[in-house]
Amino acid sequence: MTSNETPRGPVDSSRTPRYAGPATYARLPRLDEVGSADVAVVGVPFDAGVSYRPGARFGGNAIREASRLLRPYNPAQDASPFALAQVADAGDIAANPFNINEAVETIEEAADQLLGTGARLMTLGGDHTIALPLLRSVAKKHGPVALLHFDAHLDTWDTYFGAEYTHGTPFRRAVEEGILDTEALSHVGIRGPLYGKQDLKDDEKMGFGIVTSADVYRRGADEVADQLRQRIGDRPLYISIDIDCLDPAHAPGTGTPEAGGLTSRELLEILRGLSSCNLVSADVVEVAPAYDHAEITSVAASHTAYDLITIMSRQIAEARSK
Numbered sequence: 001m002t003s004n005e006t007p008r009g010p011v012d013s014s015r016t017p018r019y020a021g022p023a024t025y026a027r028l029p030r031l032d033e034v035g036s037a038d039v040a041v042v043g044v045p046f047d048a049g050v051s052y053r054p055g056a057r058f059g060g061n062a063i064r065e066a067s068r069l070l071r072p073y074n075p076a077q078d079a080s081p082f083a084l085a086q087v088a089d090a091g092d093i094a095a096n097p098f099n100i101n102e103a104v105e106t107i108e109e110a111a112d113q114l115l116g117t118g119a120r121l122m123t124l125g126g127d128h129t130i131a132l133p134l135l136r137s138v139a140k141k142h143g144p145v146a147l148l149h150f151d152a153h154l155d156t157w158d159t160y161f162g163a164e165y166t167h168g169t170p171f172r173r174a175v176e177e178g179i180l181d182t183e184a185l186s187h188v189g190i191r192g193p194l195y196g197k198q199d200l201k202d203d204e205k206m207g208f209g210i211v212t213s214a215d216v217y218r219r220g221a222d223e224v225a226d227q228l229r230q231r232i233g234d235r236p237l238y239i240s241i242d243i244d245c246l247d248p249a250h251a252p253g254t255g256t257p258e259a260g261g262l263t264s265r266e267l268l269e270i271l272r273g274l275s276s277c278n279l280v281s282a283d284v285v286e287v288a289p290a291y292d293h294a295e296i297t298s299v300a301a302s303h304t305a306y307d308l309i310t311i312m313s314r315q316i317a318e319a320r321s322k
């Protein structure tokens with residue numbers, strides 16, 4: 001979008017019922033309808049990297065369906081994200097379900113192509129394996145990025161069954177590859193049983209700081225967001241959100257649920273506290289609709305993506321006005 005064009009926004013829900021027609025994210029136009037976008041929402045229906053319950057390949061489309069009720073103005077950030085920037089639905093990346101190495105390459109290439117048009121990515125997973133190729137692509141553009149990772153799990157384990165690319169290992173691979181800024185790595189929402197104490201030692205050696213879900217409960221979202229903002233500074237930031245950071249009461253539809261998680265309110269409030277950060281791209285992963293009820297998980301994921309898109313749109317508009 002050039003500076004004097006008005007972004008094409010969602011279908012008007014006061015004229016076409018919001019439950020009618022095919023689902024794009026937030027009823028936004030498809031990327032091919034607008035040519036180019038400032039923020040591309042892209043699905044990655046891939047879940048061959050999971051260690052437990054499969055089904056996150058259906059996450060992106062479940063999030064799109066659950067996003068039909070989103071409205072154009074976000075009062076929590078005082079912004080109309082789809083008016084400030086062109087946001088469009090870029091469809092899905094067709095990743096090979098039978099060959100993880102090939103899928104990881106395909107995802108990286110597709111991300112390169114979208115980022116190459118100048119768009120920021122709001123990716124809808126898929127399992128957490130997909131964060132690695134997305135980070136590779138983002139780092140090619142921005143250099144090593146700060147990572148804010150919301151999850152019950154560390155995802156810095158080494159291998160499963162000898163496999164390097166799994167949903168429990170993307171961030172160890174990313175650190176090994178030098179694509180993360182190791183001065184600004186944080187996990188939020190961590191809890192639950194580990195394989196051993198060494199998991200925490202290894203994670204700390206890689207440079208990660210941990211905010212557990214109990215820390216969020218005790219200290220509150222505002223204080224946690226302040227601390228994260230200080231750590232991130234003005235570095236290019238990638239936010240990766242595993243929906244299992246939320247308590248199973250708030251996100252039952254996921255593959256590796258752990259008790260004692262964040263509320264969706266806590267997650268959204270922490271994100272809103274980061275609205276001044278330089279968010280270059282983000283993902284929401286691990287929504288597995290087969291275990292969901294009443295779209296609890298996909299609604300939470302659709303709202304999470306909405307606040308992430310709002311952060312990006314505000315920054316795009318601000319940069320344009322300078």
Ligand SMILES: N=C(N)NCCCC(=O)O
Nearest residue numbers: 051128153167168256286
């Ligand atoms: N990234 C997610 N959701 N889970 C990782 C769990 C790895 C394990 O089974 O130990």
Ligand SMILES: [Zn+2]
Nearest residue numbers: 152153242244
């Ligand atoms: Zn997880």
Ligand SMILES: [Zn+2]
Nearest residue numbers: 128151155242
């Ligand atoms: Zn994860």
